[in-house]
Amino acid sequence: MEFRIKRFDELELIELYKILRLRAEVFVVEQDCVYQDIDNKDQKALHVIGYKNDEVVAYTRIFNTGDYFENASIGRVVVSENARKYGYGHNLIKKSIEGIQEEFQTDQIKISAQCYLEKFYKKHGFKQIGEEYLEDGIPHIAMIRS
Numbered sequence: 001m002e003f004r005i006k007r008f009d010e011l012e013l014i015e016l017y018k019i020l021r022l023r024a025e026v027f028v029v030e031q032d033c034v035y036q037d038i039d040n041k042d043q044k045a046l047h048v049i050g051y052k053n054d055e056v057v058a059y060t061r062i063f064n065t066g067d068y069f070e071n072a073s074i075g076r077v078v079v080s081e082n083a084r085k086y087g088y089g090h091n092l093i094k095k096s097i098e099g100i101q102e103e104f105q106t107d108q109i110k111i112s113a114q115c116y117l118e119k120f121y122k123k124h125g126f127k128q129i130g131e132e133y134l135e136d137g138i139p140h141i142a143m144i145r146s
Helices: 013-030 081-086 088-104 115-122
Strands: 002-007 046-052 055-063 072-079 109-114 127-135 138-145
Touching: 002 088, 013 046, 013 055, 013 072, 013 081, 046 088, 055 088, 072 081, 072 088, 081 088, 088 115, 109 115, 115 127, 115 138
Parallel strands: 072 109
Antiparallel strands: 002 046, 046 055, 055 072, 109 138, 127 138
């Protein structure tokens, strides 16, 4: 798997299309969640894109401190369904953490995690803060890594 980190204005049109298609396949179709994915935050984010054989199979967007939460953050974490068995999610989170450290010079990261992924994120140093809440009808928890 090859990872690239790009600003919004560096994304090629076909690349943006593949990212949005993957996000829709997983967040809207697979998770059966109707929500506004296009939220005008992509322009502020850095995009961590995982490629396998020229296809986008993994993706996150990362934010600097204050651009989404009070800390740097990782969001829209997604791996295509047929690629999950290879552990690409762990590679994706590691690359996203490295991207935040290199691009934003911070180790303080906050995420809004789907509850069923709590153990996954704990493996990467995240700890739950606060109570469970609903986000777009799906149970989530806030988590911090420092």
